[in-house]
Amino acid sequence: MNYESKEKEGVVIITPKGKMMAGPDLEKLHDKIKELVRIGARRMVIDLGEVELMDSRGLGILVAGLTSLRNVGGELKLARITNKIESLLVITHLSKVFKTYGSVDEALKSFQTGS
Amino acid sequence: MSWSALGTGIYLACSFFLFLLGMVILRENFRSRVNRTTALMLFFGGLGALFAAVGTTLARTGGLAPGSETESWYNLFYLWELFFPALLLFALVFPKETDAVRRFRLLRYAIFLPHLFHVFWVSFLSSPEKLSGWFSVEEMGPLARVLLSPFSYVLRVAALFFAVAYKFHVRFFSLVNFSYAAMAIALLFFRQASLPNPRIKSQVRLILSGLGLAMTLYTIAFILPALFGFSLSDPWLYALTIGALVIGCGAVGWAILRYQFMDVRVIFRQNLVYFLSTGLLVAVYILAAAQLGRYIRNTLGAKTPALEIGFILLALVFFQPVMEKLDDLIKRLFIRQRSDFRNLLERFSRELVSIFDLNQISARVTELLEKELFIERAVLLLAESDAGGTLVTFSSGNEVLAQSVSGEDPLLKILLSRKQPTYLEAVWPERPDEGLARLLAGVGAKVAVPILDEGRFVGILALGEKFSGFRYSPEDITLLGVLANQLSIATANARLYAETLEKQRLEEELAMARQIQQNLLPARLPSSAEYEFASYVRPSRQVGGDFYDFLWRENQLGFVLADASGKGMPAALLVSFLQATMKAEHRYARPIGEFISSINELLVAHTSPEKFVTLFYALFDPREKKLFYSNAGHNYPILVRQDGHLEFLKKGGTVVGCFEWARYESDCMPLLPGDTLIVYSDGLTDASNHDEMFGEERLIKLAAECCHLDAEGVKNRIVEAVEAFTGPVPPFDDMTLLVMKAR
Numbered sequence: 001m002n003y004e005s006k007e008k009e010g011v012v013i014i015t016p017k018g019k020m021m022a023g024p025d026l027e028k029l030h031d032k033i034k035e036l037v038r039i040g041a042r043r044m045v046i047d048l049g050e051v052e053l054m055d056s057r058g059l060g061i062l063v064a065g066l067t068s069l070r071n072v073g074g075e076l077k078l079a080r081i082t083n084k085i086e087s088l089l090v091i092t093h094l095s096k097v098f099k100t101y102g103s104v105d106e107a108l109k110s111f112q113t114g115s
Numbered sequence: 116m117s118w119s120a121l122g123t124g125i126y127l128a129c130s131f132f133l134f135l136l137g138m139v140i141l142r143e144n145f146r147s148r149v150n151r152t153t154a155l156m157l158f159f160g161g162l163g164a165l166f167a168a169v170g171t172t173l174a175r176t177g178g179l180a181p182g183s184e185t186e187s188w189y190n191l192f193y194l195w196e197l198f199f200p201a202l203l204l205f206a207l208v209f210p211k212e213t214d215a216v217r218r219f220r221l222l223r224y225a226i227f228l229p230h231l232f233h234v235f236w237v238s239f240l241s242s243p244e245k246l247s248g249w250f251s252v253e254e255m256g257p258l259a260r261v262l263l264s265p266f267s268y269v270l271r272v273a274a275l276f277f278a279v280a281y282k283f284h285v286r287f288f289s290l291v292n293f294s295y296a297a298m299a300i301a302l303l304f305f306r307q308a309s310l311p312n313p314r315i316k317s318q319v320r321l322i323l324s325g326l327g328l329a330m331t332l333y334t335i336a337f338i339l340p341a342l343f344g345f346s347l348s349d350p351w352l353y354a355l356t357i358g359a360l361v362i363g364c365g366a367v368g369w370a371i372l373r374y375q376f377m378d379v380r381v382i383f384r385q386n387l388v389y390f391l392s393t394g395l396l397v398a399v400y401i402l403a404a405a406q407l408g409r410y411i412r413n414t415l416g417a418k419t420p421a422l423e424i425g426f427i428l429l430a431l432v433f434f435q436p437v438m439e440k441l442d443d444l445i446k447r448l449f450i451r452q453r454s455d456f457r458n459l460l461e462r463f464s465r466e467l468v469s470i471f472d473l474n475q476i477s478a479r480v481t482e483l484l485e486k487e488l489f490i491e492r493a494v495l496l497l498a499e500s501d502a503g504g505t506l507v508t509f510s511s512g513n514e515v516l517a518q519s520v521s522g523e524d525p526l527l528k529i530l531l532s533r534k535q536p537t538y539l540e541a542v543w544p545e546r547p548d549e550g551l552a553r554l555l556a557g558v559g560a561k562v563a564v565p566i567l568d569e570g571r572f573v574g575i576l577a578l579g580e581k582f583s584g585f586r587y588s589p590e591d592i593t594l595l596g597v598l599a600n601q602l603s604i605a606t607a608n609a610r611l612y613a614e615t616l617e618k619q620r621l622e623e624e625l626a627m628a629r630q631i632q633q634n635l636l637p638a639r640l641p642s643s644a645e646y647e648f649a650s651y652v653r654p655s656r657q658v659g660g661d662f663y664d665f666l667w668r669e670n671q672l673g674f675v676l677a678d679a680s681g682k683g684m685p686a687a688l689l690v691s692f693l694q695a696t697m698k699a700e701h702r703y704a705r706p707i708g709e710f711i712s713s714i715n716e717l718l719v720a721h722t723s724p725e726k727f728v729t730l731f732y733a734l735f736d737p738r739e740k741k742l743f744y745s746n747a748g749h750n751y752p753i754l755v756r757q758d759g760h761l762e763f764l765k766k767g768g769t770v771v772g773c774f775e776w777a778r779y780e781s782d783c784m785p786l787l788p789g790d791t792l793i794v795y796s797d798g799l800t801d802a803s804n805h806d807e808m809f810g811e812e813r814l815i816k817l818a819a820e821c822c823h824l825d826a827e828g829v830k831n832r833i834v835e836a837v838e839a840f841t842g843p844v845p846p847f848d849d850m851t852l853l854v855m856k857a858r
Contacts, residue, residue: 022681030725055848056660056680056729056797063773064725092729092748093769 001025005032011111012036013104015047020058033065042074045107049080054088066098075099079107122353126168129360133161136368138390152208153367156201160364163195167356193234196288199295200227202326205367206299206306209319213306226295233288289341296330315489318370325366332359392441400430459487463598467605471612473497476605480598484578488591492579494558497606498572524550530565531572536587536595537563551575562587564595568603576602625684629654632687635694637665641672644858645737645788648674649830651852653798659849660686661796662694666701668734673701676853677730678749678796680770685726686849693718693728693771707734707745707781711771715747715779718772727772731764731794735786740857742792745781747771750797753815757789759822761815764792791829792855793818798848799833804841813840826856 001018002025016029036044046062048054066076078100081089089095101107137157140150203226207216216223263270300323307319336355340346347355463483470476477495484493520527525544530537530551539561544552555563560577567573576599581587587595632654640648650663660679665672675697679689696717700710711732718728731752733744746752746767754762766782786792795814802809814833821832830852837850 055801056678056727057682057725059770060680060725060727063727063770064723067724067773091750093767094748097769097774 001029003029003032005036009108009112011043011045011108012041013045013047013108015050017050018052020048020051020054020061022055022057026057026061030061030064033061034068037065037068037072037074042069042072043111044069044074044076045079045101045104045111046076047079047104048082048085051082051085054085059088059092059094062098063094075111077101077107077110079104122357123168123171125353125357126164126171129357129364130161130164130168133157133164133360133364133368135387135390136364137161140368142389148212149208152201152205156198156205157364157368159195159198159201160360163198164360166195193230193237193288196233196292197227197230199292199299200230203295203299203302206302209303209322213302229291230288233284236284286341289338293330293334293338296326296333300326300330313486322366322370325370326363329359329363329366332356332362389442393438396434396437396441400433404430459483460594460597460601464601467601468608470605471609473606473609473613476602476609480576480602484576488578488587488594489581490578491581492559494560494577495574495602496554496558496577497574520551520554524552526551526555527572530563530575531567534565534567536592536599537565538587539563562592562595564599566599566603566606568607573603573606628684628687632659632662632691635664635691636662641665643737645740646672646735646858647826647856649826649854649856651830651834651850653846653850655682655798655846655849659683659851660690661798661849661851662690663794663851663853664694664697666697668701668704670738671734671736673732673734674853674855675730675732676749676752676794676796676851677728678798678849678851679728680726682849689722689726689728689772692721693730707732707743708768708779711745711747711768711779711781712777715771715777716775719775722772724773727770729770731767733764733792733794735855740786740788742784742786743781744784745779747779750795750800750811752792752794753818754784754786755791755793755818755822757787757822759819761819786857788858789822790857791818791822791824791826792857793829793833794853794855796849796851798846798850799837799852801848802837802841802846802850804844809837809840826854829856830854 001016001020001023003014003016005012005014007013014029014033020026020029033044044065046065051058062076062078069076076098078098080103081100086095086100089098089100099107099110101110134157137154140157141154204216204223207213207223303319303323303326307316307323310316310319332355336347336352336359346352463480466479466483467476470479477497480495481493484490526539526542527550529542529544533542539555548556555575555577558577559579561580562578564576564578565572566576576595578587578595636652640650642648652659652661652663654661660682661677663674663676665674667673677690677693679686679693681689693714696714700713700717703710705713711730728747729749730747731744731749732747733742735742744752744764744766746764748768748770751763751765754764756762762784764782764784766780768779769777771777793814800809800811800814813836817833817836818829821829824832833852833854
């Protein structure tokens with residue numbers, strides 16, 4: 001797994017690619033998110049469109065990111081979730097916790113409109 | 116050829132040998148007291164031999180008539196007896212200074228007094244008549260007579276004493292010499308017993324036996340005849356004297372040079388060349404100076420004192436650098452022969468490759484160095500972390516001298532940049548009471564050898580002063596450099612070995628942890644007339660993040676299947692915590708939703724947010740045939756009705772351990788005889804055969820097919836199907852399956 005991260009309109013967009021599963025690469029992503037929050041990022045979109053698989057650890061990273069951002073008054077939103085991830089979110093009832101959007105642009109727009 | 120001519124020749128040879136030996140030892144390190152003392156002793160020994168040669172020549176030519184002019188010169192012969200106090204001093208400072216010498220500095224001069232007095236005595240008071248004149252009041256001037264007349268009695272006694280002393284001075288000093296030699300031998304004998312270093316011990320023993328033998332011969336040749344008034348025939352006398360000289364001084368010289376771990380032949384050849392070339396240089400200089408002086412005198416026509424001073428200054432300016440260059444050149448010429456050196460290196464490498472324990476390497480190396488290079492203390496300091504970091508920790512041998520040294524330590528930086536054995540006095544930092552400098556000073560280090568492994572800082576070999584006080588020879592420094600390379604390899608090996616051991620130990624611990632986890636699983640599955648269970652557990656890595664357990668509440672049977680996020684040890688620890696919490700919380704007969712909420716709160720409070728657990732909890736009432744359950748983010752368990760109809764148990768809430776605010780719902784289902792409940796962790800449906808996962812569809816289809824089987828039968832069908840699907844691919848995630856059949 002690897003990831004790209006960029007900033008657009010004051011929102012950090014992270015795009016993980018491949019398998020979001022337990023391993024050193026996933027921990028790097030975890031560290032990256034923690035570091036971004038530490039240096040002041042408050043709005044974040046995780047674009048999951050290019051994630052093939054996700055396991056419980058991958059889900060844990062998303063939850064941790066959400067928690068840490070909400071603790072500082074920020075928000076983490078998910079974009080382009082695949083069917084598999086959607087069913088994972090539904091089973092774990094996390095679909096009610098995360099705000100999910102069909103595209104990154106929609107997610108960005110939602111930050112501006114405050115919805 | 117007469118005996119005496121042969122004797123003269125041998126005396127001269129002995130004398131030359133002893134002077135040469137003395138010069139070699141003096142030149143080896145002029146600043147060392149041991150060296151100076153030894154050289155002094157050898158010079159006096161050589162003087163003795165030289166005087167013996169002169170004496171025999173004079174006796175042969177008949178120039179030694181009593182009262183003749185030569186007699187007073189001949190009395191200078193007694194100068195050589197200073198050999199005995201020098202010998203005693205040697206015994207006091209070799210191989211190390213005794214406390215007595217260190218505490219009473221005057222002692223080392225005081226022991227020369229009797230002999231100095233003797234020399235003075237025989238040189239200036241050549242006859243007893245002269246003596247009695249000195250002490251006779253009658254022969255003094257008028258003033259002295261008046262002043263000293265009350266003491267005339269004392270003076271007369273003194274005159275008598277001196278007269279007697281003069282008559283017997285040879286005998287008396289024979290005794291003194293004998294007692295000095297005996298004291299020296301006794302001192303060496305008693306001190307060698309307490310020497311820690313076996314090789315130095317054997318060197319001192321060599322000196323001891325040499326000196327003992329020499330003193331015996333000397334006693335027979337001179338002291339006994341002097342005491343008892345007989346004389347030996349010349350051949351015997353020569354044989355005994357020469358034997359004593361050669362054996363005694365030879366033993367001392369040999370022991371001293373061997374003691375240095377250098378090839379004696381090399382030193383001798385080197386020094387011989389040095390002296391000969393020096394002699395040549397001096398001769399050339401004198402000739403040139405004389406010629407030049409004559410030329411200047413001829414042209415200027417006057418003898419100028421400034422000229423002499425000019426020559427001396429010229430010599431001082433000219434000789435010092437030339438002699439140094441000469442010394443260097445000779446050393447370089449002779450340094451190639453070093454068999455000892457090679458043997459030592461070979462031994463080092465042979466021993467080091469077979470040791471895999473850092474402490475043992477450290478102990479062995481320091482022992483070898485202390486023994487072979489005669490170093491008072493050698494310590495191997497090992498760096499625990501990389502110098503690139505800020506902290507470097509040292510530990511040494513059995514005692515741990517652990518101390519943090521900053522990567523910015525000035526001394527450390529110098530040593531790392533020099534990469535070779537370094538005399539610390541040359542690079543000592545301004546503040547030697549800090550960091551590495553303090554540590555090195557603490558172990559008495561004089562030389563530090565940095566040990567590097569491909570540029571990585573491995574440690575420092577800290578070496579104290581040489582036991583002899585000699586400086587480290589160029590060979591020593593080369594040897595230490597090569598040794599540092601070998602040590603870096605040996606320590607790397609040892610570290611790898613230790614890592615392997617550590618890995619093994621970790622694996623053993625993991626196996627133990629797995630055993631503990633296995634023991635936490637219910638030993639027996641509950642069964643009754645109303646229900647039965649079957650279970651399957653397969654952790655992906657030794658210990659797993661899945662577990663199931665049964666918790667009773669009066670006559671109701673509670674059971675849980677949970678899956679902690681992640682794998683391995685962290686997941687297993689989380690699961691253990693959960694299991695204990697559930698057992699404790701289960702005692703309070705609260706509604707299921709509240710029960711899960713309390714578990715959630717405890718987990719949120721005690722774990723980081725990315726750690727969570729999905730769990731399915733159910734409480735079965737056998738009498739009512741009802742199943743109460745709550746599903747906290749877990750894969751939906753499949754309820755297979757007797758007729759093959761499937762239901763999924765979804766009611767509940769989100770995962771446990773993430774959100775403090777999470778609330779959990781519960782549901783109640785009738786569970787009738789023949790119904791089957793299949794609870795599993797996602798490891799089962801995620802099991803893959805490289806291309807695809809086993810998946811829920813396959814499991815659901817399978818579940819529908821086996822509604823008629825008993826619990827064990829259902830479990831086996833599913834496990835067989837999964838194993839057939841994945842083939843030899845090892846499980847990526849923990850796999851747990853719990854099947855309940857109502858009856």
